Amino acid sequence: MDIKVVLVSAFTVNGTGGNPAGVVFNADRLTDAQKLKIAQVVGYSETAFVASDDEADFEVSFFTTTAEVDFCGHATLATFSTMFQEGMLTAGTYVQRTKAGMLSVSIEPNGKVIMEQQLPEKIASFSSQEIAHVIGIENNILESTHLPIEAISTALADVIVAVPHGYLDAIEPNDERIADFCKKHNLVGFHVFELCEVPSKHTASCRNFAPLFGIPEESATGSSCGALACYLTEHLAELGSEYVFEQGRAMNCHSIITASVESNNSIISRVKVGGFANSIGSVLITL
Known part of the structure; x- marks a missing residue:
């Protein structure tokens, strides 16, 4: 056949x-x-x-x-x-x-x-100490963002991790550590992002690692960017509800993912991702 x-x-x-x-x-x-x-x-x-x-x-x-x-x-x-x-x-x-x-x-x-996408489900929260060695970034650097580290799912559960601007491309993922962490916590992967500086037309640049499922790095991840949009809606409401994410830069394979979140009284009612x-x-x- x-x-x-x-x-x-x-x-x-x-x-x-x-x-x-x-x-x-x-x-x-x-x-x-x-x-x-x-x-x-x-x-x-x-x-x-x-x-x-x-x-x-x-x-x-x-x-x-x-x-x-x-x-x-x-x-x-x-x-x-x-x-x-x-x-x-x-x-x-x-x-x-x-x-x-x-x-x-x-x-x-x-x-x-x-x-x-599915409405967001917050699976877990992690300390910077738990995550730093997994993605190879020093604890104090992760802490400097003053943003939480959370596992969120809009269909697939990823750990959402903020890093300061300029640190994203320097990450050298350890596939074994990431896979072991995800297996232990029943997660798919890590979605790491840095906010873009004004006047960029992008909200954030992202990298996604899911070696547990045979994906060392992915150049565009729609479900994870949906989760990231929900994360930003909760923690950085001043960014609005319409987002443009860049992904794949470190792989020399640029991608653009748009996302929007509708909410009422801080309760998210709809999540959409496009491209x-x-x-x-x-x-x-x-x-």
Whole structure:
């Protein structure tokens, strides 16, 4: 059986950069073992599998090279952008069933895809002493931000860590330490950010590390940026509710992720993440 996998770069900047994902359509008859095998052959951080659904417009499942995950932002963007660009969908709002729940996805006439995420769940808080050695930054440097370190999930649980401006690119991640910490605390990875200085058009620059799931570093992470937007809404309300995040700079693969948060009396009621994607080819995989 030959399976066509569309290769798509998501959260691109003017058609370049972004984070590649695989997309498989008509995946109704594929087993989880087959999906995992396909994801391993593709070799990207995630591959999305699109199937029919009785209630939602589509059922979408996501596999890394090591396991299935409940949700993936950049693979969702890749999926719906491809369907729009190939004329399978028109601009409008659709619903996908994922293991993170029924989530809406909107496609704007210009091709931008905006994904609804789960409402944030704060999983845990950590001290700078617990985190410093894991990501290789001195404790006093982490403390100097005066911002908390929290594990937040809008579908996938990541540790949100602020570092002072100028320190982000200097991080040299220790995959074993990060993976061990995430396994111990039942987390996916670390989302480390530094706030951008005025007059930058970006809110923050980010790096994401998820070696426990076979992803040493990722150039664009939609779910994590959704969690970061919720974090900033709570702790730095003066930044507003519309965010533009840059990711992938340290990998020489720039990505832009937009995020918005709606809230009422400090209670978040909606989280959305958006961006653009571009097809970069396709492969046939024989099972």
